[in-house]
Amino acid sequence: MAEYDVDLFVIGGGSGGVRAARIAAGYGAKVVVAEEYRMGGTCVIRGCVPKKLFVIGSHVHQEIEDAAGFGWSIGDVSFDWATLVANKDKEIARLEGAYTTNVEKSGARIVKTRAVLEDAHTIRLGTGETVTAKYILIATGGAPNHGPAIPGIEHVISSNEAFHLKELPKRIVIQGGGYIALEFAGIFAGYGSDVTVVYRGENILRGFDEDVRKHVRAEMEKRGITIITGCTVTKVDKHGRDFTSHLSGGSSIASDQVMFAIGRHPNVANLGLETAGVAINPANGGIQVDGWSKTSADNIYAIGDVTHRTNLTPVAIREGHAFADTVFGKRPVQVDHATIPTAVFSQxxxxxxxxxxxxxxxxxxxxxxxxxxxxxxxxxxxxxxxxxxxxxxxxxxxxxxxxxxxxxxxxxxxxxxxxxxxxxxxxxxxxxxxxxxxxxxxxxxxxxxxxxxxxxxxxxx
The missing domain is CATH 3.30.390.30 (FAD/NAD-linked reductase, C-terminal dimerisation domain)
Incomplete structure (x- = not known):
């Protein structure tokens, strides 16, 4: 009998985990992927893809306005938020199906349940079943971080909920100054919402080139988005269907929704990392890995946002592929994390x-x-x-x-x-x-x- 049930057990069915599973299976490995939510992970289900669809749609109103200068006379137009959300959901369901099909075609097996480490080679599934694996790959990604608890934090939504709102908010307050906050600011403004961005720093897009930061802010403000820097939301009150966000500077803002996009944290909780000997990187809270994506446990690897290195989908895919090539293809590959292009789909x-x-x-x-x-x-x-x-x-x-x-x-x-x-x-x-x-x-x-x-x-x- 084989020493282990499978050669590779992947925890997480996002882009990185799926790529690793498919490549490893292509090398002849017996692979199982566990995903407790939906195949595709953050990027496909509640991140890059639905976000980009929303961004594309939000450009239409501006295109209609610009058309007049080119001789077009466009009559009354209308927008229906529910139609946008429904059509987005159809496309995401299609992509989820494609991810599932591609994994299964590779020969890997999917189990739709939570998976927790019992030791370095044993995984307990949500069904109560245990599986042993020669190698384990952790690819559980990240989740929105609301930061310190403030009064009324239960009224605040994240980007996850923004994709499923029942109606377009007439007014929305978004706290944050990075990718997600600015992208959603442009999205909501493009569809007609009154948008206020609140950010604790001196200017938005921390870490980007200073000229970029100044230029983007000026352009966003031209488009009617209010940007308030140097303060934070300290309290959120609910009055019927309305909210009041109290700011650290003493002012307050009324809105129909309050969204926080102040960062994401690695999904490391309740995975059984300690029992398997997997260490956390004290510098960033992600799983600690070396240049080969190997953790402190010799047979356990981690890739993507759960390591909190470079939190971009193509990087997770590259890391997953490199892991499979190295461990199962006997072709050692290290991912070069230098000079990685990135985009902010702000407006x-x-x-x-x-x-x-x-x-x-x-x-x-x-x-x-x-x-x-x-x-x-x-x-x-x-x-x-x-x-x-x-x-x-x-x-x-x-x-x-x-x-x-x-x-x-x-x-x-x-x-x-x-x-x-x-x-x-x-x-x-x-x-x-x-x-x-x-x-x-x-x-x-x-x-x-x-x-x-x-x-x-x-x-x-």
């Missing part, structure tokens, strides 16, 4: 890859900045007051492009292509040698010839 959209200006100046003695801030061609006809930002951060000595930052329409699409060049360590001369594609916004990236700023750090005495 306007942000795409960025590589270093910010601040990061580059801290690491390099000579830094050149190339920046263009311009009105996009569409706005010249639509009359909309909006501007695009393009920025390159360059090592002044080697000429290598260290970072690219874009704010404007299709920023994410442009950044995905530019990320290849940045990853390959392309130089500014390489960019300059590329013929511009005209008329596009992105041609600015290959036509900026003169630095807008040069920073030289003096050597220490």
């Amino acid at each position: 306007p959209e942000v795409g960025t890859v590589g270093m910010t200006e601040q990061e580059a100046r801290a690491q390099f003695s000579h830094v050149d900045i190339y920046k263009a801030d311009f009105r996009p061609i569409k706005a010249t006809m639509s009359g909309r007051d909006t501007r695009v930002l393009m920025k390159l951060v360059v090592d002044g000595l080697s000429d290598r492009v260290l970072g690219c930052h874009i704010v404007g329409d299709c920023a994410a699409e442009i950044t995905q292509a530019v990320a290849i060049a940045v990853k390959m360590k392309a130089t500014k001369a390489d960019f300059d040698a590329t013929v511009a594609l005209h008329p596009t916004a992105s041609e600015e990236l290959v036509t900026m010839r003169t630095p807008t700023a040069r920073h030289v750090r003096q050597a220490a005495e």
